[in-house]
Amino acid sequence: MEKLFIESEDKHAVEAYRQIVDYVLNDMSVKSLDAIHIYADPTALFFSCRVDFERSGTPLKIRDLSTERVGEEDVDLVIGEERYLADMLRKLWDVYGQDRVEQSERQHIIVKGVSNDADVEKLLDVMVVDPLEDFYEQLITLAVDIIPVGFRVRRVEYAGDSVLVIASEKTIEKEWIDYSKEKLQWNS
Known part of the structure; x- marks a missing residue:
């Protein structure tokens, strides 16, 4: 990865983390990564990693995936994108x-008790797919795969287009959080 930044006093640790990150990235095929920043001090009791990414994909709402027919006491949604049907039902x-x-028919979902304009608008604004939510999960999985074995206590923070993960074998202390944020230039 071109934008991999590893800070460590141990040169062997830098090369080891570079190999680990390359392996994990090849295995996961995560797209839209902008940069990965790692602070790894072999003498410290914690590990920290910041993953930056570029947003891709747009959230999809019911209004984007269907056409509504408003009845007296219900709304019939005619589904245009069948691949999102299960997510929409959930x-x-x-x-x-x-x-x-x-689900009255294959591509029809009826929602009862929705008929006035405000309720219909609320229904149409229900978020069905949020690519950012799925992407955050991928980034956390990526960071967890990079974390040293045994570092089971984790703290995860999100801010804009970045995810910060701090891990340790012990309870994560406030000083470690502050130090990691400073080292990795975290702006939350």
Whole structure:
């Protein structure tokens, strides 16, 4: 990876982390990474890593994936993108409950008890797919795979287009968090 920055007093640790990161990246095929910053001091009791990325993909709402037909007491959603049907059903069940949401036909979902304009707008604004949420999970998995074995206590922070992971064998102390944020130029 071109934008891999590793800070360590131990030159062997730098090369080892470079190999680990290359291996993990090849295995995961994570896209849209901008840079990875690692602070690894073999004498310290903690490890820290900042992963920067470029946002890609746009969130999809029900209004983006369907056409609505508003009835007197319900809304019939005609699904245009069938591949998101399962995700859409799950989200609607979470928001409205399974008793108010039914799939009447293959590409039709009926939501009962929604008829006035405000309720319909709320329904159409339900987020079905958020690529950033999935991407954060990938970045955390990436960072966890880089963390030294045995460092099971972890702290994860998100800010804009970055994820910060601090790990240790012990309870993470405030000084370590502050030091990591300073070393890795973390702006939260």
